[in-house]
Amino acid sequence: MLITNIGELVTNAPRDAVSVASPGPFDAIADAAVVMDAGLVVWTGPASQAPAADELVDAGGRAVLPGFVDSHAHLVFAGERGDEFAARMAGLPYSAGGIRSTVAATRAASDAELRANLAKLGREMLTQGTTTFECKSGYGLTVPDEARSLALAAEVTAEVTYLGAHVVPPEFDDAAAGYVDLVCGDMLAACAQYARWVDVFCERGAFGPDEARAVLRAGESAGLQARVHANQLGPGPGVQVAVEAEAASADHCTFLSDADVDALASSGGTVATLLPAVEFSTRQPYPEARRLLAAGVTVAIASDCNPGSSFTSSMPLCVALAVREMRMTTTEAVWAATAGGAHALRRSDVGHLGVGARADVIMLDAPSHSYLAYRPGVPLIAAVWRDGVQVA
């Protein structure tokens, strides 16, 4: 299938490469075309040189981009926390404590209810251009509830993350060490089969550095790769723990010391995943993206879609916030929301449109990627293809 007459084709792929195995820097071709076959990108270039194809889509001068890669989302839950949000907007502070109300609702929900909510959110993401998303557990916090959360997540994505170490559940209030043992023991044993990743909320009020290291080590010994919730609510050891563990990503990075920035910059591939919709929804200061970019850190943007601190599934909103509030350029923000997310998930097949990439493609109802920030809040996703099949 050929999409031609594309005003701007964002490829994130080096132009002179014959075949591209992983995302490159931001790059875009004007007056372009893309050919997809058998679920893969097989050709990109100037529209005037496009090969013939069985099926043709005329983009009419609109922009075409890789689908968004949302590398951080908590989608397996029941209930909602609209009142908590309203109270926060009225001046109450955010703390991780509200997670417990979602835990209670999730435990009480049937599989069918959780599955329906997950499907609804997945569909919402897709229609907003997200073609790859990560999904965490973390609202079950018992062995059976974490295992079923991950089994349900595995029905909708390959990027499944075990987050038994989200918060200490109420029944372990006086025995946090016992809960860490459970997370590293029986719970992990029941969960590892469904997950690719292990994550820990390393933060005051959640898990300390030694507990976080224990969780990541246990996960790795069960074949899971590390990622860390780090430095969201204040300065802390999360980023250092993530880099030490060679985590794929340290997520949030809102409060960073110079040593944290240096550690990320000199890490062997720990991405700083920024979640600006959290700061938007909790009225915290935004992460200092420019400081990270200046240091050479690889930056991703993700939604952190969850019912407490960021109940948006919209990557276009996150791009707009990254540009307006974190002073990223439009190209940096779009790269971070596509190729950056792919790096954060250690995926070479998504986040770019080089030859050989998955044909996960979005068309904007706009001539340029910059409209994602220039026209915030406007539904700009005109069409979505996943694996070469139009799905929205």
Ligand SMILES: [Zn+2]
């Ligand atoms: Zn999160």
